[in-house]
Amino acid sequence: MTDKNAISQEELKKFIPQPAPQSVRTTFKLQEDNAAALKKLAKEQGITVKDHFDVICNKAFIDATVKVYSKTPGAFNKSWNEEKNLIRKTYVINKSSVALLEKTAKTLHVSRDCLFDALLKFYRYIVAKREEDIEKSKENHPKALKLLYELSKRVGKTEEQVKKILDPEDPIYSRIGFVSIVLDNLIFAVENELKDGTPIDPDDFSQSC
Numbered sequence: 784m785t786d787k788n789a790i791s792q793e794e795l796k797k798f799i800p801q802p803a804p805q806s807v808r809t810t811f812k813l814q815e816d817n818a819a820a821l822k823k824l825a826k827e828q829g830i831t832v833k834d835h836f837d838v839i840c841n842k843a844f845i846d847a848t849v850k851v852y853s854k855t856p857g858a859f860n861k862s863w864n865e866e867k868n869l870i871r872k873t874y875v876i877n878k879s880s881v882a883l884l885e886k887t888a889k890t891l892h893v894s895r896d897c898l899f900d901a902l903l904k905f906y907r908y909i910v911a912k913r914e915e916d917i918e919k920s921k922e923n924h925p926k927a928l929k930l931l932y933e934l935s936k937r938v939g940k941t942e943e944q945v946k947k948i949l950d951p952e953d954p955i956y957s958r959i960g961f962v963s964i965v966l967d968n969l970i971f972a973v974e975n976e977l978k979d980g981t982p983i984d985p986d987d988f989s990q991s992c
Contacts, residue, residue, distance in 0.1 A: 805877070805878040805879075806833070806875050806876065806877060806878065807875070807876065807877075807878050807881060808873055808874070808875050809873065809874060809875075809876060809881055810871055810872070810873045810874075811871070811872055811873075811874065811895075811896050811899060811900075812869050812870070812871050812896045813869065813870060813872055813896065813899070813900050813903070814868060814869060814900055814904075815868040815869070815870050816868070817900055817903045817904060817907070818870055818872045820903070820907050821835060821903060824906075824907070824910065832874055833874070833875055833876050833877070836874065836876040836877065836880050837876075837877060837880060838906075839899075839902050839903060839906050840876075840880035840881075840883055840884055840899070840902070841880075841883075842883065844902065844906070845883065845884075845887055845902065847905075848901060848902050848905045849887070849891065851905060852901060852905075881895075884898060884899055921976075924973055924976065924977060925977060927973065928970065928973045928974065928977065931966070931969065931970050931973065932970065934966065935963070935966055935967065935970060938962060938963055938966055939963060941959075942959050942960065942962070942963055945959050946959070965988050968988060968989060969983075969988075972984070
């Protein structure tokens with residue numbers, strides 16, 4: 784007879800500490816600028832080179848890269864074979880990342896290092912494009928600030944009207960003031976970015992300077 788109160792195997796697994804991913808030291812032959820860029824990106828984004836491998840060597844990103852390269856027959860090997868500035872670099876990465884790289888490379892009939900070099904090159908393109916889009920978007924921040932000023936005036940008037948019809952103990956009365964505070968903090972953050980280049984934190988609603 785099965786005990787209804789017994790913990791299932793799946794539930795039990797939640798309480799069992801999972802082993803950390805196994806790491807291995809692996810040597811890659813990469814284009815010199817790609818190897819330098821990998822180290823630079825890790826420093827700029829505040830994550831380790833090993834973490835970057837996890838980002839780049841996941842199935843979704845590999846599939847996206849292969850889809851782009853597949854539009855040009857022989858693109859992987861052509862770029863690799865014509866490159867003269869190849870250097871050897873040893874990294875500590877997750878064993879699963881290496882396994883996925885090797886499996887995909889075998890399917891594509893290219894070398895593992897050739898595949899990773901292409902992945903890294905595509906990743907660099909995406910990062911650069913994203914930074915370019917962000918910088919282009921910043922050009923409209925002065926216009927956005929003017930719109931935020933207008934919104935602040937409307938919010939202020941609405942807050943006054945709401946407080947006139949509600950008791951100070953009403954929860955709406957208490958919370959509506961936070962709307963103005965968050966909006967004012969955003970306005971101050973944009974003003975400081977335009978003044979001295981202070982980055983706007985997308986997640987810090989209390990940021991005002």
